[in-house]
Amino acid sequence: xxxxxxxxxFPVFLKLENFRVLIVGGGKVxxxxxxxxxxxxxxxxxxxxxxxxxSALKDYLKFYPHVKTIERQFENSDLNNIEFLIVAINDxxxxxxxxxxxxKRCILANVADTPEQCDFYLGSIVRKGDLKIAISxxxxxxxxxxxxxxxxxxxxxxxxxxxxENLYKIRTQLNxxxxxxxxxxxxxxxxxxxxxxxxxxxxxxxxxxxxxxLAVIIIMVIxxxxxxxxxxxxxxxxLRITMQSFDSNLWIYVLAGFIAQMIDGALGMAYGVSVTTFxxxxxxxxxxxxxxxxxxxxxxxGSSSLVYMRFKNVNIKLFKKLVWPxxxxxxxxxxxxxxxxxDYFVLIKPLVSFYTLILGLMIIxxxxxxxxxxxxxxxxxGLVAVTGGFLDSVxxxxxxxxxxTSLIAGGRQLKYAVGSSHLAKxxxxxxxxxxxxxxxxxxxWQIILGLVIGGMIAAPISIxxxxxxxxxxxxxxxxxxxxxISLKTIISTFI
Numbered sequence: 001x002x003x004x005x006x007x008x009x010f011p012v013f014l015k016l017e018n019f020r021v022l023i024v025g026g027g028k029v030x031x032x033x034x035x036x037x038x039x040x041x042x043x044x045x046x047x048x049x050x051x052x053x054x055s056a057l058k059d060y061l062k063f064y065p066h067v068k069t070i071e072r073q074f075e076n077s078d079l080n081n082i083e084f085l086i087v088a089i090n091d092x093x094x095x096x097x098x099x100x101x102x103x104k105r106c107i108l109a110n111v112a113d114t115p116e117q118c119d120f121y122l123g124s125i126v127r128k129g130d131l132k133i134a135i136s137x138x139x140x141x142x143x144x145x146x147x148x149x150x151x152x153x154x155x156x157x158x159x160x161x162x163x164x165e166n167l168y169k170i171r172t173q174l175n176x177x178x179x180x181x182x183x184x185x186x187x188x189x190x191x192x193x194x195x196x197x198x199x200x201x202x203x204x205x206x207x208x209x210x211x212x213x214l215a216v217i218i219i220m221v222i223x224x225x226x227x228x229x230x231x232x233x234x235x236x237x238x239l240r241i242t243m244q245s246f247d248s249n250l251w252i253y254v255l256a257g258f259i260a261q262m263i264d265g266a267l268g269m270a271y272g273v274s275v276t277t278f279x280x281x282x283x284x285x286x287x288x289x290x291x292x293x294x295x296x297x298x299x300x301x302g303s304s305s306l307v308y309m310r311f312k313n314v315n316i317k318l319f320k321k322l323v324w325p326x327x328x329x330x331x332x333x334x335x336x337x338x339x340x341x342x343d344y345f346v347l348i349k350p351l352v353s354f355y356t357l358i359l360g361l362m363i364i365x366x367x368x369x370x371x372x373x374x375x376x377x378x379x380x381x382g383l384v385a386v387t388g389g390f391l392d393s394v395x396x397x398x399x400x401x402x403x404x405t406s407l408i409a410g411g412r413q414l415k416y417a418v419g420s421s422h423l424a425k426x427x428x429x430x431x432x433x434x435x436x437x438x439x440x441x442x443x444x445w446q447i448i449l450g451l452v453i454g455g456m457i458a459a460p461i462s463i464x465x466x467x468x469x470x471x472x473x474x475x476x477x478x479x480x481x482x483x484x485i486s487l488k489t490i491i492s493t494f495i
Contacts, residue, residue: 007138009121016041020081024074024098025088026050029112031057033088036122038064040132049078050089076101085109086122115140124149129161154315154416252282253450260451261300261458271297272392272399275451277486284447287338290393291436294334294429296451301426303456305419313419318381322403322424325382329389330432337394338439350490357486362402364476364483381407385424393432399425 016037021044023033030050034057037044047068048061061067070078074094079085085102087095087109095111102109111117124145126133133152135145174184260274272293279289308314388403399421407417 007136009136009138011134011136013132013134016084017043017045019045019083021046021084021086022078022082023048023086023088024050024078025086025112026053026057026071027088027090028054028056029088029090030054031060033086033110033112033122034067035060036125037086038067040125040127047078047082049074074098079105079107082107084120086112088112126152126156128153128156130164131156131160154312250446250450253447254454254457257296257300257451257454258458259454261455271300271455279447281488286394287436287440288447290334290337291433291440292447292451294330294393294432294436295448296455297429298426298433299452300455301422301429305423305426308419308422313416314423315416315420318407318416318420319424321381322385322421323427325385326389326399326403326424326428327431329386329391330393330428331435333390333393334432334435335439336390338436350494354486354490357483357490361483364480389428389432392428393435399428 021037023030023037023046025033026048027050030048031054034046034048037046042064043066046064047070048057049070049072051071051073053069053071061069074089079102082102082105085098085107087098089095089112092114095114096117099109099111099117108119109117110120110122115121121136123134123136124142126135126149135148135152137145256275256278260271260278263271263274275293275296276289279292280286284292305314384403384407388399391402392399403424404417404421407421
């Protein structure tokens with residue numbers, strides 16, 4: 001490669017709190033630039049000038065009261081005492097004029113989506129505690145930079161901060177000159193590049209074998225149920241009787257499954273809440289509503305999980321932390337709702353509706369804070385999974401709003417939080433379904449059939465629309481829908 005074709009950018013890491021930064025623009029792109037600056041340097045001396053500030057940006061800045069905002073058109077005087085400039089407005093000519101004025105004042109500037117007008121680029125950033133890696137494609141392909149960042153974020157373990165802190169302690173305790181310290185640290189860190197130890201490899205094999213064993217057990221249980229309830233000696237008569245006994249509400253269940261899966265596929269959550277609130281609203285008991293939802297969810301989450309795994313959206317380590325606690329919580333939840341609802345249906349129905357009402361509010365809060373990523377990374381994943389699995393079985397929904405939302409709010413990347421949580425949900429739903437079948441049987445199989453048909457039809461379509469529907473508006477719609485149906489059920493119970 002000739003010297004003219006190489007990437008000539010010089011990478012540096014700035015202590016941005018020591019500089020004065022100006023961002024011009026308050027729309028969607030402005031929000032992206034503001035969040036990029038504040039996520040990497042929350043104490044940055046930042047001023048934002050914009051004719052109009054989007055509601056999302058205003059909500060975001062509530063957590064950064066030190067940021068100065070000026071709501072008016074840009075003026076040249078705004079560049080006084082500024083050292084870094086980012087232009088994020090949808091006006092190319094105005095952007096060029098601002099850039100020229102900044103150049104006269106020797107101010108380094110970045111003009112969004114215009115590489116030739118940039119003195120510096122805002123590259124994709126990999127953050128693992130104190131470890132920070134900046135990625136640049138010389139302005140040629142932000143998409144490639146984003147993909148590389150995702151690969152790095154998955155490759156580096158979440159415990160990287162602990163590794164850095166331990167190495168720092170070791171470094172401060174080492175004696176000798178600089179060269180000897182480096183040599184000793186090289187010996188310690190060389191194990192990071194080694195192949196997994198025999199012990200780790202054995203644990204991995206045990207985990208894999210356990211998952212296969214669980215799958216075999218599930219297949220055996222399903223086979224037992226089929227051979228128990230389906231009289232193969234007279235399959236023709238059985239099919240005729242089955243067709244005649246179809247519930248007239250079957251197509252309603254199909255439509256409910258279709259709509260719920262479309263919502264879940266687009267937003268990564270709310271299938272269970274949507275299905276359960278609908279079934280409760282037409283008089284289905286909490287236990288049957290939850291059992292039907294989980295049985296249908298085995299199929300819908302199974303098909304969508306294959307897609308997530310195909311596109312490598314699953315963090316296996318995170319998945320393992322979720323699946324076993326979630327399964328345990330699901331068993332306890334299914335057992336509780338199965339026995340309680342038999343004698344206390346009148347009491348349980350409004351309680352479950354009140355719970356789904358809370359979930360609806362959680363979804364709206366999630367929508368209003370869709371851009372926030374300031375929380376520290378969640379640690380007690382097992383506790384969250386147990387709670388999510390239990391409440392998911394009791395309330396017929398909640399794994400997504402509780403587990404997935406907690407992971408995202410706790411600093412996990414959206415892509416891996418949704419994918420890993422979804423795959424874990426497949427196993428949790430399977431365990432919950434088996435528990436329900438053993439306790440209350442499968443007399444509600446027509447509800448399950450309708451939900452499965454609708455969900456399986458919607459699954460591939462929802463994947464296509466997942467990148468088309470605005471996440472915030474979609475979450476707000478789902479939250480309002482769940483709240484409305486839950487309030488209807490609560491009011492009709494007492495009036």
